Amino acid sequence: MRAIILEQVDRLLAAQSGAAALRRLEAGEWPEELWEALEGLGLPLLLVPEELGGIGLGWADAAAVWQVIGRYAAPAPVAECMLANGLAAAAGIEPRGGFSSFGQTAPFGRFAAQLLLEPAPGRLALHAPGAATPGQNIAREPRDAMTPGPLLAEGALPNSHGPRALRLGHALLRAALIAGAVEHALALAVDWANTRKQFGRALAKFQAIQQQLAVVASEAAAVSVAVSAAARAVDSRGLEGASFEIACAKVVAGEAAQTTAATVHQVFAAIGITEDHELHHTTRRLWSWRDEGGSERAWAGEIGRNTLAQGGAALWPDITARDIS
Known part of the structure; x- marks a missing residue:
């Protein structure tokens, strides 16, 4: 289905x-x-x-x-x-x-x-x-x-969704939208690099451009995996039970949005900022969705506070005990 x-x-x-x-x-x-x-x-x-x-x-x-x-x-x-x-x-x-x-x-x-x-x-x-x-x-x-x-x-709401279901659901939603937008920005940049020529060669033939595209590709993979893991955790344990995974997904998504927007505009140069270009609209949404549903700083702060409250000895057992299959 x-x-x-x-x-x-x-x-x-x-x-x-x-x-x-x-x-x-x-x-x-x-x-x-x-x-x-x-x-x-x-x-x-x-x-x-x-x-x-x-x-x-x-x-x-x-x-x-x-x-x-x-x-x-x-x-x-x-x-x-x-x-x-x-x-x-x-x-x-x-x-x-x-x-x-x-x-x-x-x-x-x-x-x-x-x-x-x-x-x-x-x-x-x-x-x-x-x-x-x-x-x-x-x-x-x-x-x-x-x-x-x-x-x-x-x-x-059922207890599994907890007292802040709307905030957690909103965070997961924005992280997932960012994951898709990062994929699209990467696809646009790869297509541009393969078709635009400088000094008689396609941009994709230059190692510096290849490195930039590789960075964005790694960000796209990371945020997609984080969102998928968080969503499966919600299916397994409810929104509140998946709050750690959702927080991680939103942090990864926020960082991916920042890196992607900066990097793909370097690949495109001036044309990418024009109103008529798709990249212009995609990157403005990356910046907006990064802050909505809680910024990466807010969610990273929550992860840190919860970790400190549990004590260092509990960190590894807590992470490894999570089942999202």
């Missing part, structure tokens, strides 16, 4: 993405045609159990889809909707139609049909959207300050 969905999502986004589509999105235009196609695939309900009308797949499946969405610079906020609907369903709230966003600084909040909030640790509330104060991140994606409207439903 995962392979079928990934193939369909990749084909759909390849046909309806690109710099022109991203510019329209950044100008505030809702991608109606693409959204209807994504809904037709059932993506907003991928994490929702079948008994609530969803597809009933797991977090590892969702993370794989998020990587594909990140590869195309997320031309529609379906990943955010998947997370909101999945967490709502985990709290016993039946998903509703339309786009679901989350948080009081909500991704694409101005377009939301419902808004998911965390009124107390371990509890979620679904509201009709109230007033929206428009805002943007560095990528010019809408990040709107929301006033919640009437309460539609509420429920309690």
Whole structure:
């Protein structure tokens, strides 16, 4: 099922993405045609159990889809909707139609049909959207300050997801999107290096360029593995039980975003920063998603504090005892 969905999502986004589509999105235009196609695939309900009308797949499946969405610079906020609907369903709230966003600084909040909030640790509330104060991140994606409207439903999350499920889920989502964007930036750079010539040779023939591309390739592999491990841990132990793996994934993703953006722009030189080039949109999303869901500094600090609290003798047994198979 995962392979079928990934193939369909990749084909759909390849046909309806690109710099022109991203510019329209950044100008505030809702991608109606693409959204209807994504809904037709059932993506907003991928994490929702079948008994609530969803597809009933797991977090590892969702993370794989998020990587594909990140590869195309997320031309529609379906990943955010998947997370909101999945967490709502985990709290016993039946998903509703339309786009679901989350948080009081909500991704694409101005377009939301419902808004998911965390009124107390371990509890979620679904509201009709109230007033929206428009805002943007560095990528010019809408990040709107929301006033919640009437309460539609509420429920309690299972203990395995813990008291900060929304933050942990958001961190995993952004790490997965970064993983996909890093892969895409690498692919763009490799293609450019193989076609652009200097001094009569393709850029890829120069050892310095090869070394730069190798660095980005290692970052792409590292963040993909970290995201996959974190998502499998969530399937095995819930969001709170996988907090260490999620924190590690977000740290690795943040570092990969920084290194990738800096390196691929060196390979491309000036053309990569132009508004018409795909790389321009991809790297702005890398910078934005790096901070959202908690920066690598914030999550590294949490890992460090927890390690110190347990004591040095517990570090290796704690790491080696983790089972994410």
